[in-house]
Amino acid sequence: MKIAIGNDHTAIEMKEIIKEFVEGKGYEVIDLGTNSTESCDYPVYGEKVGRAVAGGEADLGIAICGTGVGISLAANKVKGIRACVCSEPYTAKLSRMHNNSNVLAFGARVVGSELAKMITEAWLDAEFEGGRHERRVNMIMDIENS
Numbered sequence: 637m638k639i640a641i642g643n644d645h646t647a648i649e650m651k652e653i654i655k656e657f658v659e660g661k662g663y664e665v666i667d668l669g670t671n672s673t674e675s676c677d678y679p680v681y682g683e684k685v686g687r688a689v690a691g692g693e694a695d696l697g698i699a700i701c702g703t704g705v706g707i708s709l710a711a712n713k714v715k716g717i718r719a720c721v722c723s724e725p726y727t728a729k730l731s732r733m734h735n736n737s738n739v740l741a742f743g744a745r746v747v748g749s750e751l752a753k754m755i756t757e758a759w760l761d762a763e764f765e766g767g768r769h770e771r772r773v774n775m776i777m778d779i780e781n782s
């Protein structure tokens with residue numbers, strides 16, 4: 637299973653920690669950058685993660701900026717993407733189980749690395765429940781086509 641990871645300059649260290657953690661769990665990571673500490677624009681990396689997931693190059697994506705907000709907004713503009721900003725594991729888990737999120741976002745300036753690992757693990761280990769949730773997720777996705 638492939639996980640695309642993208643981030644802005646605020647999240648270089650966090651990205652490396654999460655990359656190692658995700659690889660340690662047996663996933664293949666596609667690093668879409670940035671790998672420079674120079675100030676950059678988070679929409680570029682949110683879009684890259686969104687396109688990698690929507691295009692099938694990756695199964696899921698992780699997007700990290702200072703708050704997780706900007707990069708998730710950008711990823712969500714790509715058709716087919718359901719990016720959720722999560723600052724704790726419960727929301728991360730439920731975002732998969734109920735909302736079938738396909739991009740996890742969080743803030744490198746908001747959560748510490750140990751909490752970020754717990755969030756990532758809860759998200760990766762959870763599975764979409766389908767059923768009534770499928771109908772609701774389909775309703776969300778229909779908005780893209782209206």
Ligand code: RB5
Nearest residue numbers: 646701702703705706707
């Ligand atoms: C960069 O300063 C910051 O705005 C960005 O990382 C992110 O938090 C935006 O949502």
